[in-house]
Amino acid sequence: AVPRRLCILKGIYPHEPKHKKKVNKGSTAARTFYLLKDIKFLLHEPIVNKFREYKVFVRKLRKAYGKSEWSTVDRLKDNKPTYKLDHIVKERYPTFVDALRDLDDALSMCFLFSTFPRTGKCHVQTIQLCRRLAVEFLNYVIASRSLRKVFLSIKGIYYQAEVLGQPVTWITPYTFAHDHPTDVDYRVMATFTEFYTTLLGFVNFRLYHSLNLLYPPKIDGQADVELKPTEGKEYAMDSESYLEKLSALSASLARVVAPAHEDEVEMDEFPVEGETAEQMDARKKEQEALEKHKKLFEGLRFFLNREVPREPLAFVIRCFGGQVSWDKSLCIGATYDVSDPSITHQIVDRPRVEQQVVGRYYLQPQWVFDSVNAKLCLPVADYFPGVLLPPHLSPFVTEQEGDYVPPEKLKLLAMQRGENPDEESEEEEEEEEEQEEEEDDNDKEEEEEDESEKEEEMKLKKMEEQKAQSNKALPVKVTAGKLRLEDRQRLEQEQQSEEKRLAIMMMKKREKYLYKKIMFGKKRKVREANKLAAKRKAHDSAVREEKKKSKKARRA
């Protein structure tokens, strides 16, 4: 009977009791338990009174409607009680860093709500507010260039930004109409959104001010826009054009203070105690790599074709310093035309491009995302329109020792280290193919050889067994002993493993259980990795087979 809304807003969550039976009157049925302390804490909340007022308001309004007292209805509606969540935000997140740490869900929710249709489901104001806050946040990320990773998943697009040292991850759905499920309680989501919008508003304010930007963001060079207001008018109404322009993500924002020329002050180095020169060096290198990553697309001019998702691409490209434009009819804020000769990359997502312009690359959108994740501009050849794309890997996975690493990732890591394995590997592949063809003929022979070897081994084994038995049998037959070459290392290993086995026997029961559990987990991991590797191998061999066949067909 705990008011749901209050719990959501105040962030009160149930607890698992230490003795379930004791608290639950002897039964072990699943029940949620709140701490008494928490509930008492809720009672002191001033917003409880506001909720009561609201309840009274609803009752009065219903009564007035019933009596058809329209003037009363108007008056009541004018004085609808409202409440603010500012103090709750402050209370739940006493420091700004706390708020940043908990921003993931807020952002994901706001991005989801901003894509809702403006009918039914929830209030239009909420949707508009969500859209506004989301766009503001995107603009901040662009201005601060804090985007780090992007991932196109089948669920949506994941972004990870590093805001003031805190990683903030959010997911946006692909821009399609939602198939609204019926088994979802939108009121719960709306309550969460209510809190999240408040939180995100304050966070945005603070973030903008940390960059010396005006908070309700203003587009830089407002004068230019004002000169030609006609452009906006055909696209949207005056009231909306502002947000639309902002959400086009093409213009930079106005600053409170004009940006100083030397923005990058050389950071003084304070050697931390206990830090070796090597560590310092590594840190410096990391810093440099980060700077380089931030300027990944600096100087490149992109043009987005109309079939590619504009907002994510524009956002990502702008985050890394690239310039971006699109068809004028697609969205407001296009800065240059398709025919602009200075365009270096055109993002295209169609199988074939008629009328290619010389001097620019035509690329599929995955190139942008993969480049961002790889922290370098990848070779363009794999991403031409109509080409079978290389797999898109998750940037969130960091493989540990013993994990399965897909070969593409290995290639990428090599590329990041500055090697260029591409050509070599291709050559190798061809060589391999040739070799394989030769091998095909040899295979049979080899197999035969293998078999004969096996047979010999079997014979030897049998002999040994016989010997072992005959040793004990009475009619002693002395045969010339064979010098068994003893592998020192193997012996040593065997001995060690035996020692370990014996030591395991001496473990205490509880420790043995724990040990077995850990070992089981490890083994499972290895098994899974092996499975993936085997799958990959099978797939590769199948592909190669196909290739060979097609090659032969071509030859014939």
Place this chain on the structure above:
Amino acid sequence: PPWHPGVHLHETVSPALTPRPSAPLQDIRNTVGNIPMEWYQDFPHIGYDLEGKRIYKPIRNKDELDMFLEKMENPDYWRTVQDKMTGADIKLTDEQVDLVHRLQKGQFGDVHFNPYEPAVDFFTHEVMIHPVTNRPADKRSFIPSLIEKEKVSKLVHAIKMGWIKPRKPKDSAPTYYDLWAHEDPNSILGRHKMHVPAPKMKLPGHEESYNPPPEYLLSEEEKLAWEQQEPDERKLNFVPQQYRCLRAVPAYSRFIHERFERCLDLYLCPRQRKMRVNVDPEELIPKLPKPRDLQPFPTTQALVYRGHTSLVRCLSVSPSGQWLASGSDDCTVRFWEVCTARCMKTLPVGGVVKSVAWNPNPAVCLVAIGVEQSVLLVNPCLGDKLLYGATDQVLESYVAPEEERVQPVQWVTATMEEHSKGVRLVVQHSKAVKQVTWHGKGDYFASVVSDNSNMQVLIHQTSKRWSQNPFRKSKGLVQCVLFHPVRPYFFVATQRYVRIYNLLKQELTKKLMTNCKWVSSMAIHPGGDNVICGSYDSKLAWFDLDLSTRPYQMLRHHKRALRSVAFHKHYPLFASGSDDGTVIVCHGMVYNDLLQNPLLVPVKVLKGHALTLDLGVLDVLFHPTQPWVFSSGADGTVRLYT
């Protein structure tokens, strides 16, 4: 006929439609009143006249054809109407028809009524010089209204009190400011220390990509398995899929669901801080001295003694270590030379051999064999001729006492035939003998009989051919008994306890709790202060008698029931044989220092016996002088490990 009590008889109204009595002679009126006429539907009459006679309806027997003919022939058919009240046909007059027409058009019934009379204004728009009424104005029209004043003052009060806000500026857009401008560490609530932040959502792996590496795609079987799993049990909550290009990626149908579930998790899931066990499994393994440093101990199988055709139940080594006796289910006892694995002698005993024990006295060459209901004392005639000759002499020098004493068993001298085989004495029990064991001096031996009474354990003296029953009461099923190697103690192992009796004082000194379900075997450290117990629930309990009556350590090395345990006489070794076919040799160092606990380290797992009939090793035994161990198994072999 129906009767209507409350209905007045009266004429129906409707002046226009009331039929003028066309025939004055027959005055048929409605006598039933204003009632639903269908009540009389099925009767030939309607109502009653003054005399109480029925007023009959006019007879109607026209069928469709008659009706049609009448319609064709009668010129007044169209103006004929049936009066429902009386049932008579009425022909409408011209006036009546006219009236009907007018009403149908929506005109007034009265012909002479003019609906369009010229309008005469009561008040003209022209201002007159005289008032309409001559009434003088009220006083209240000159003074301000009190009611209005009251209403206004109420409004003013409400505004003053803030109940009504006149023309409040509407500002629905939330205002934001720097909420964290003054971060005051003191204002942080204490409960924040206890706050458990919600764990973040799991970040996606390669398999969630729209274009994952091919190995992450599910194969057909995996997909099927995924579909058959419960949604909660699935490892991935989606099926990895591959799309050719970004354009082909559809919307994810469960996006809202997932957000919603996250919301539910955030406010409905109990949160708890869990200490993650971050242990290096290698650190869990106890640091033990290396077996290599604890040598010598048996490591390899050196000899196999073949010859028995059935399970070899028991083993015994001569005190010199030269001979080995083994008793088997094939009803023989075989004597082997240890070093050559040669069977020196086979003694058929005519029964399953349960126990064999070599006399520990090196000056005597005598083996006690438990067969069925008797214990045979056998001189195997092996080794030094002087020695076994002396043994025979000692046995023959027995002089029977004058008075016959009552004994629980019978001592019988062997017959000539038996004597030639080596049997010297037969001690006949009343029940089957389970175990025989010698006292360290070699004169006394104890036998265990499978029985429930107090006669389970008997102690015999060879030189006097005399037996006694030490216990008055049975304390449970005795599994095995042992003499203390140096002191006059006697160990009796029942199913769950080991009792230690002082033979001199004739009292119970200690009772060891084994914590096992069923003790199978027992061995005493040559020092005499430590005991090990093997049990059928695959545990081995080490007791330090100085420490406590509970096991100092329980070793669960074997996977199946332990059959036998043994200590080495000189080396700090003990071994256990089990049904899983292995013999585990452990280093068991006992220190003279009372403060230092015994050190137990398993040093070797010896395998060799094949499992037969679900039995593995049945007996283990150490060589008296060398670090060698013998084991006898259900596969009919005896093996020596050196």
